[in-house]
Amino acid sequence: MPDAPVVDLLSDTLTQPTEAMRRAMADAPVGDDVFGEDPTVRRLEERVAELLGHEDALFAPTGSMANQLCLRLHVAHGEELVADSLAHVLRAEMGAAAVLSGISSRSWVADHGLLDAAQPLALMIPDGGTYQVNTRLVVVENTHNFGGGTVQPLEQIEALRAGTQPRGVAMHLDGARLWNAHVATGVPLATYGALFDTVSVCLSKGLGAPVGSVLAGSRDLMAQARIWRKRFGGGMRQVGILAAAGLHALDHHVERLADDHARARRFAEAAAAAAPGSIDPERVQTNIVVLDVAATGWTPAGFVQEAGRRGIRLYPVSATAVRLVWHLDVDDAGTDRAIAELVPMLQAGPQTS
Numbered sequence: 001m002p003d004a005p006v007v008d009l010l011s012d013t014l015t016q017p018t019e020a021m022r023r024a025m026a027d028a029p030v031g032d033d034v035f036g037e038d039p040t041v042r043r044l045e046e047r048v049a050e051l052l053g054h055e056d057a058l059f060a061p062t063g064s065m066a067n068q069l070c071l072r073l074h075v076a077h078g079e080e081l082v083a084d085s086l087a088h089v090l091r092a093e094m095g096a097a098a099v100l101s102g103i104s105s106r107s108w109v110a111d112h113g114l115l116d117a118a119q120p121l122a123l124m125i126p127d128g129g130t131y132q133v134n135t136r137l138v139v140v141e142n143t144h145n146f147g148g149g150t151v152q153p154l155e156q157i158e159a160l161r162a163g164t165q166p167r168g169v170a171m172h173l174d175g176a177r178l179w180n181a182h183v184a185t186g187v188p189l190a191t192y193g194a195l196f197d198t199v200s201v202c203l204s205k206g207l208g209a210p211v212g213s214v215l216a217g218s219r220d221l222m223a224q225a226r227i228w229r230k231r232f233g234g235g236m237r238q239v240g241i242l243a244a245a246g247l248h249a250l251d252h253h254v255e256r257l258a259d260d261h262a263r264a265r266r267f268a269e270a271a272a273a274a275a276p277g278s279i280d281p282e283r284v285q286t287n288i289v290v291l292d293v294a295a296t297g298w299t300p301a302g303f304v305q306e307a308g309r310r311g312i313r314l315y316p317v318s319a320t321a322v323r324l325v326w327h328l329d330v331d332d333a334g335t336d337r338a339i340a341e342l343v344p345m346l347q348a349g350p351q352t353s
């Protein structure tokens, strides 16, 4: 095995559960959650439902399953969802909506993942007739992962709601990192939640839990989701051990996301000072930095390899860019190290020996 990276910016999924989180997991009262008898799971579901301003919620093993359950609830076989072209549900869930639920999809191209309500509103066809597929759902991702941690403007979400609701098109929020949007803007989670029919959130990204996501919606939708979760193979037993990690994270790891945001911004400012074409620091609103290394002559693969040699792990996110993600296990010293190793690489460009 190669040496472990000194600073691991691959993803905010990498975090190790803290000692305190492990203790909370060990101490959790549990029961059989398929029979609805796990008190810790129930406590997590009630807490997240309340935070998001919805009637009920359901624990799911992964963010992908939480999303796919919601898509399945809103869109029948042969009907359609629309989402931006880099949305996680289209780009990073292995075609699950098509494979598992017979859902067809179309997309619009969003600038850095930023929502412009006019784009989905122009794209959707709620009454397709006998020729076009009926659009049943618009998916919004907040923050936007592959767009670079982009926070969606509340007024655009409101404009989308105003345009979809009268036409009977539902809205799902992929809020894997909604916590980051909330901490960055101060907008209450429930204000975001109220604008959507269903919401999914991840406990295993910036919040630092080892496993787990939660979906939220009406009591009726969540009752249906419970059935589909079992069908999808996601009915789990004494899973309060995992829910306890999520509850611990909600108590201790939400407000600290501001530290991740500040470190990501500090890196972006250093990168922009050395290589202005590589990043606009104003775009770095949360914990993700998408760095255009092609602007400095690097290929993403070449940059990732050289960064790895210097002890920094990154992800090549596109044909021109690499992604760096700050999280619980990268501190100020790690950020300094990333700046010290990567900024000179941007400045010098690739070696042409």
Ligand SMILES: *Cc1c(COP(=O)(O)O)cnc(C)c1O
Binding pocket: 062, 063, 064, 065, 067, 088, 089, 141, 144, 145, 174, 176, 177, 202, 205
């Ligand atoms: C991580 C993530 C998910 C869930 O992915 P899993 O790998 O299933 O945990 C969903 N949406 C977004 C935007 C994500 O970043």
